[in-house]
Amino acid sequence: MGRRNPIGLKKQVEQKLAQYRRQSYFSPGSDVPQDDRLKISLLDNMISLRQQFSNSSDLLNREITVCGLKAQLLACEGMVSLQSLSELLAEPLNGLEGQMSSPMELLDWFRGQAILALDQKEVYTYSQTFQFLMSGFAVILVEGLDTGICFGLQGFNFRSISEPSAEVNVRGSREGFVEPLRINMTMIRRRIKSPKLKFELMTAGSQSRTDICLVYMTDRVSEDFVNQTRLRLQQLPMDVVLESSYLQPFLEKQPYSFFSGVGTTERPDTLCAKVAEGRLAILVDGTPFALILPYLFHENFQTIDDYTHRPVYAAFARLLKYLSFYLTILLPGLYVAVAVHHLELLPHALLRRVMSAEASTPFPLMFEALIIQLIYELMREAGLRLPRPVGHAIGIVGALVIGDAAVSAGLIGSPMVLIVALTAITSFVVPSLYDSVTVLKFLFILAGGFFGLFGVTLGMSALLLNLCSVSVGGVPATSPATPFNPYALRDMFLRAGWRFLGKYVFHIEDVPGSQMGDKRLHGQEDTGEGDQVSNG
Amino acid sequence: MARKIRERGTRYQMVKTRISGAQAASLLFLSRMFSLLIAPSGGREGRVGGGLAALAALCSFLFQLALFFPGWLLMKRHPGQNFAEAVTGCLGKLGKLISLLLWALLVLLAGMSAAEFDRFLVSAVYEQAPKMLFALLFLAAAVYGAWLGLEAFGRYAYFGLTIFLVLAVSLCFSLAGDFQAGELFAQTSASVSSFWRTAWEMAAGDAEILCFLLLLPNLRGSAPSGTGSAPVGKRLFFTWNGLYTLAASGFILLTVGVLGGSPSMGHSYPFYTLACAAEGQLFARTDAVHMSMWGVLGLLRCCLLLYCGAVCLRCTATVSSGKNPFMDWVASHRTAVTAIAAFAAAVFLAGSPQGLNAFRAAWGDGIPLILVLAVLPAAALASGALASVKSVKKKKEKPGHEQNL
Numbered sequence: 001m002g003r004r005n006p007i008g009l010k011k012q013v014e015q016k017l018a019q020y021r022r023q024s025y026f027s028p029g030s031d032v033p034q035d036d037r038l039k040i041s042l043l044d045n046m047i048s049l050r051q052q053f054s055n056s057s058d059l060l061n062r063e064i065t066v067c068g069l070k071a072q073l074l075a076c077e078g079m080v081s082l083q084s085l086s087e088l089l090a091e092p093l094n095g096l097e098g099q100m101s102s103p104m105e106l107l108d109w110f111r112g113q114a115i116l117a118l119d120q121k122e123v124y125t126y127s128q129t130f131q132f133l134m135s136g137f138a139v140i141l142v143e144g145l146d147t148g149i150c151f152g153l154q155g156f157n158f159r160s161i162s163e164p165s166a167e168v169n170v171r172g173s174r175e176g177f178v179e180p181l182r183i184n185m186t187m188i189r190r191r192i193k194s195p196k197l198k199f200e201l202m203t204a205g206s207q208s209r210t211d212i213c214l215v216y217m218t219d220r221v222s223e224d225f226v227n228q229t230r231l232r233l234q235q236l237p238m239d240v241v242l243e244s245s246y247l248q249p250f251l252e253k254q255p256y257s258f259f260s261g262v263g264t265t266e267r268p269d270t271l272c273a274k275v276a277e278g279r280l281a282i283l284v285d286g287t288p289f290a291l292i293l294p295y296l297f298h299e300n301f302q303t304i305d306d307y308t309h310r311p312v313y314a315a316f317a318r319l320l321k322y323l324s325f326y327l328t329i330l331l332p333g334l335y336v337a338v339a340v341h342h343l344e345l346l347p348h349a350l351l352r353r354v355m356s357a358e359a360s361t362p363f364p365l366m367f368e369a370l371i372i373q374l375i376y377e378l379m380r381e382a383g384l385r386l387p388r389p390v391g392h393a394i395g396i397v398g399a400l401v402i403g404d405a406a407v408s409a410g411l412i413g414s415p416m417v418l419i420v421a422l423t424a425i426t427s428f429v430v431p432s433l434y435d436s437v438t439v440l441k442f443l444f445i446l447a448g449g450f451f452g453l454f455g456v457t458l459g460m461s462a463l464l465l466n467l468c469s470v471s472v473g474g475v476p477a478t479s480p481a482t483p484f485n486p487y488a489l490r491d492m493f494l495r496a497g498w499r500f501l502g503k504y505v506f507h508i509e510d511v512p513g514s515q516m517g518d519k520r521l522h523g524q525e526d527t528g529e530g531d532q533v534s535n536g
Numbered sequence: 537m538a539r540k541i542r543e544r545g546t547r548y549q550m551v552k553t554r555i556s557g558a559q560a561a562s563l564l565f566l567s568r569m570f571s572l573l574i575a576p577s578g579g580r581e582g583r584v585g586g587g588l589a590a591l592a593a594l595c596s597f598l599f600q601l602a603l604f605f606p607g608w609l610l611m612k613r614h615p616g617q618n619f620a621e622a623v624t625g626c627l628g629k630l631g632k633l634i635s636l637l638l639w640a641l642l643v644l645l646a647g648m649s650a651a652e653f654d655r656f657l658v659s660a661v662y663e664q665a666p667k668m669l670f671a672l673l674f675l676a677a678a679v680y681g682a683w684l685g686l687e688a689f690g691r692y693a694y695f696g697l698t699i700f701l702v703l704a705v706s707l708c709f710s711l712a713g714d715f716q717a718g719e720l721f722a723q724t725s726a727s728v729s730s731f732w733r734t735a736w737e738m739a740a741g742d743a744e745i746l747c748f749l750l751l752l753p754n755l756r757g758s759a760p761s762g763t764g765s766a767p768v769g770k771r772l773f774f775t776w777n778g779l780y781t782l783a784a785s786g787f788i789l790l791t792v793g794v795l796g797g798s799p800s801m802g803h804s805y806p807f808y809t810l811a812c813a814a815e816g817q818l819f820a821r822t823d824a825v826h827m828s829m830w831g832v833l834g835l836l837r838c839c840l841l842l843y844c845g846a847v848c849l850r851c852t853a854t855v856s857s858g859k860n861p862f863m864d865w866v867a868s869h870r871t872a873v874t875a876i877a878a879f880a881a882a883v884f885l886a887g888s889p890q891g892l893n894a895f896r897a898a899w900g901d902g903i904p905l906i907l908v909l910a911v912l913p914a915a916a917l918a919s920g921a922l923a924s925v926k927s928v929k930k931k932k933e934k935p936g937h938e939q940n941l
Contacts, residue, residue, distance in 0.1 A: 008861075341662070342824045454657065454670065457828035458677050461835050464695055465681045469688035476687070482694035483556050512556070513691070 036125040042070055042143040049074070052126055059133070066093050067100040070143040074129075079136040081155020089138060089151055103144035110140075110149050119152025131209055158183070164266035164288070166431060171308035176266045177288035181211050184283050184290070187268040188215060192276065196220070204233055204284075205241035211285035212247070215271070220278035222509055222516040225473040229280055229293070244284040244291045251293055254470050258436045258463065261472030263295030270304055278508045294472035294508060296479060298492045300432045301325070306495050314495040322493070324429035327422065328437045329463075332373065333444025333456050335419050336366050341452030357413040365416075366449025372412055372420050373442060375401075380424075474515030475508060483512035554756045555690035561776040562693040564744045566700060567840050568780045570649070570833035571741055572787065573807045574656055584734045586792055587720035590785040592734040597781045599739035603905060604773055606913035607749045611769065613920060619749035619913075620851040626916035626923075634912065635851040638746070641904065642845035643874060645743050646838050647881025648895055650675045653834045654886045660808055661827055671886040672879065674831070678838030679875040682846065686754055689839040696832045703829050704783075708790065710814040710822070715793040722796070738784065740902030743841070745909055748773065750844045838878075845874040 039045050046061065053059045058077040063070065075085070100106045110120075123129045123139070129148050133139055136154030161183070164176030177184045185199055200214040212233065216226060232250055241247065248262050265271050266288050271281050274292045282291040301321040306314040338345050339354055346354065361368060379398035383391040403421075406412040427437055440463065447455035470477040479485070480492060490496045491506070509516045555563075584592055607619060614622035620638055624631035654671035662670070681689045752769055791810050811826035853866040866873055885892045898904065 344821050345824055451670075451673065452662065453824045453828045454662070454831055455673075457831045458673060458835070461692070461832055462677050462680055465677075465684055465688050465692050465839075468691035468695075469684040471687075476691060478691055482691040483559060484694055513687075 036127055038124055038126065038129070038141070038146045038148060040144055040146050042072060042141055045141050046072060048126060049129065052130070064093070066106060066142070067096055069100055069103055069106055072141045074133060074139040074141065075153075076133050076136070079134070079156050080138050080153050084153040084155060085138055088153065103142050106142055107145055107147060107149070121150040121152075123148040123150055131203065134209070135211065154182075156180075161187075167265065167267050167270070167303070169267075169304050169308075172304050173267070173269050175268055177268060177283075177290060179286050179288060181213055181283055181285035184268070184288075185213060185215075188272060188275075188281075191268060191272040192217075197275070200230075202230070202233060204236050204247065205238050207239040208241050210241040212241070213283040215275055215281040215283060215290075217275055217278065220276070220507065221280055222278070222473070225516050226280060228473065229282075233282075241284065243287045244282065244289045247282065247284065247291065251291070252470070252472060254466075257466050257470050258440065259297060259433075259467050259470050259477060261294055261470045261475070261477045263292040263299060263432070264289045265292060266290075267304065277506050294475040295477070296475070296511070297467060297470070297477045298481065300430055302491075307498075311495050311497045315493075318493065318495060321430055324426035325433060325437065328427045328429075329440040329444055330456065330460070331423055331426075332369050332419055332441050333446075333448035333459075334453075335415070335448075336369050336445055337448030337452045337456050339365050340449060354413075354415055357415050360410050361413050362411065364449075366445060368412055368416055369419075369445045369449070370442065372406075372416055373423075373445065376420055376424055377438065475511060476513045479511040479513050485512045554754055555686055555751075556756050557772045557775075559690040559693055560748070560751060560755055561772055561779070562697040563690055563836060563840060564748055564776040565779050565783075566693060566696050566833045567747070567837035568742065568744050568776070569700070569783060570830060570837045571743075572780075572784050573830050574652055574805070574834065576652075576656075576804055584726040584731050586722050587789070588726055588731060589734060589792065590720075590788040592731055593738050593785040593788055594781055595732070595735040596738035596784075597777060599736055600742055600745065600777050600781075603739065603742065603909045604745050604748075604777075606910050606917075607745065608769065608773070610913040610916055611749060611752055613917065616753055618751070618753050618847060618851075619746065620848045623912060623916045624851050626920045631916075632852050635848045638908065639845050639848035639852065639874070640877075641908070642743075642746075642841050642848060643877045644881050644885075644895065645899070646675070646678070646841040646845065646878040647883075647885050648892065648899070649834055649837050649841065650678070650878075650882040651885035651892050652896075653831070654882075655889070655892070656805060656808070657827070660805055661824065668883060668886045671882045674834065675838060675875075675879055675882050678835055678842055679871075679878070681835065681839035682842035682875070683871050686751070686843055689836060689843070693836055696836055699829055699832060703826060706822070707811065707814050707826065711790060711794050711810070714813065715790070716796070717793065719793050719796045720789065736902060737900060740905060741900055742905065744776070745773075745905075747840050747844045748776075749909075750847050842871070842874050842878055845878070846870040849874055 039048070050059070060075050060077050062073045064073055065071070073089075096109075100109070111122075119137075121132065121137070123132060124147055129139055129150075132150040136152070136156055137150040138153050140149045140151075142149075158180050159178050161175055161178055163174045167176070175187060177187065188199075189197065194217070196217045196219045198214075198216055198218050200216075202212055202214070203209045204212050214226065214230065214233075229251065233247065236247065236250055238246060244264065248260060251262050252260060254261075263274075265274075271290050271292065274295075275281050279295075280293055282293070284290075301318055306318060309317070339358065343351060343355075358365060363371070376398070379394055383394040383398075386394065403417055407414050407417055423441060427434055427441075430437075444456055444459055447459040449455075451458070468476070468478050468482065476483065490504075491501060495501075508514070610622050610626075611617075611619065614625065617625065620631075620635040623634055627634065650671040653674055654668060657670045658665055658667060681692070748769070755769070755772070787807060787810075791806050794810060794813060795806065808823065808827070812821060812823040814822045814826075849870040850867060853863045853870065885895065
């Protein structure tokens, strides 16, 4: 009998998995044809464009003659402002007098003399042409030229700037990001009027070609980190990117963790504050949620209001948020663990009350906790997806069913209702962690029900270990709590006053445990060459 | 251990996982505290009691220092290497075998920690629970921690230290009223030999010194490979062992002052009995809370031992680049192999009380630790010195040989 070769076995398994993948999924690929360059012949170009566009109805083209030269004006329906098109492009072109001897002369005129639109680009390939057309540009192709001229005349409808729905504040700006990328860029630029602020546009998704924008301060961000992030985005194995969360797992070191080292925000002021600390932000066209990286765990407990209120109240509010988070994930599990396995922990008066309430219920306590949490989550999910008036009705029915009917019927003990109600409230205190805590509270109920306090402790340990392993760009998400730094006492558990906070500029590279490269861009042009990661 | 950082899509760069000295000190301190808190009192006959036990705990520091010194000398000679690498470098193939034995020892210690905690839980807290269940659960969590890496559980050690300090302070406050200073002087007549024996027994189970020597290159501020500077570590050793010695003395004083007499008499788990005696404002009893805390300490200890075991296994099964596929497989799956072995050890020790007692007695005698921390570094140093003498001789012979030619 020969010895089984583990390497060979691994290869076999990998081959099998690859075969399965081929049968099940299409791997995302580019739809760009081999011969991508624009042709000299206008007719050839139009045939190719129509063919590649699958003769789609929203591609509009109009043949025009400019100074005796044949040309085609192309645009996507609904993407271009008709008023701007007629005022900025059509009228000057019609008014152009005399004959141009060659297409190159016309191109030179476009390049050097005409100011038809502020955002004017030249394209040389079909894919570039499509990219600009679908971004709301008008494109002119001229007979005899293998170059297209694009004019930024975007005029599509979009949601107006409004208050962010997920990050409501009491004081401070009411502006939130909107869906179009360029509008979001202007909101950031208005807040940081520094030439060191850099926007770097690129596309993601081989089919959707979604515009994404890296935002950073060239004198504060780690060059190596920017290069690594750019590379990850360039190698993104996705064909469609519709939201910033599509990118998130590809930027994390531990994509299967309960917690993320990549944060999101809807607020331009929050984004500007983070970028000023040497972080990198990513805006994605079509979503008001921007990504911030690296994002520390304690930042989930910070809001813009913490910095507008008095420090004493801000510190109190922050401690409340930490308490809420731990209550949400641990309270149901701890209650089940103590009431099932460790009754000796309870003082006699409390023990009597808990026991009398639970004695009349037919289900085991753990099962009861699971059922009631599940009902609550069902109602929340239903209320979330329904129109608002119906959602309120669901809430009222839920309150009646759980709060009154279930207790009166003797199905559920009243302490359990109290615990679920309290957990439901506390889960909304830190909205960015809502999805994690929802799953975790179920896991802790199971751990507490089966193994008592030992199970809860073990579960909590595993969770904290999981959290401690999260890092982005070499910055541990748990910093500056662990590895510890006095900053933690300044703006983590508490919030010092601005006189004190203003003295020390926080920089993300300087947090303890950070392994970010310490080379900065110093405002130079980015070469794409990264430096070695140093041990901080 | 090193992890790979992907850089520019194609090139890989090896970056050593590093933790700070404070993280390492917390980790080693908590790991050592677990051994103290969970230790049963059986087999402690002949130990001194009362205030003398606390004094013996303080004096045990001298033994720990003596155990640390040979290993530290070896590490000073081999900056940038861990203990197993240094031994393998000095002793060649024999060194690889010794690394394998160190791996087996660490795996057994991890299994013993899990089995002891299981025995404690089943005998003191969950009397109806099936055997081995807690050991397996406990070890599964530890394997997860070891798999996440040194940085993850090194960071977690801070959380553990914070909770430990909070609970220790609350324990002291809640028992302050029951403390009777007279009990400390109840047993003052003990022979010098029994005093020093007690002190030695308190130092003898210090597996953390071995772990510390294995982790030394992973500490921030330690010397990189190839440089001649001495590794940073002395200060760390004094910090963690000093803290431990003080904490152990404090716990023994509290136990004697509250429970009376010898800490070994009448209570299977004296520190658990102490925790049972404590009452809180919120809870009627706090023993379950303390027991949970000890679980955190034990988890950290097991993570540490498993991780160090994997480090030793890496020294034994170095990657042969395809020459030996089995060794390659073991080297790349060292954490998994260590975990499987630890599960086997835990199942055996949790299922066999005699086996557990025998291993604990053998480990508690301190002979394995002397062999590992004193004899082994001495042999490695001697072998290294011999090799350097030989090379000097060769160099001296070489010019003469050339002249003759």
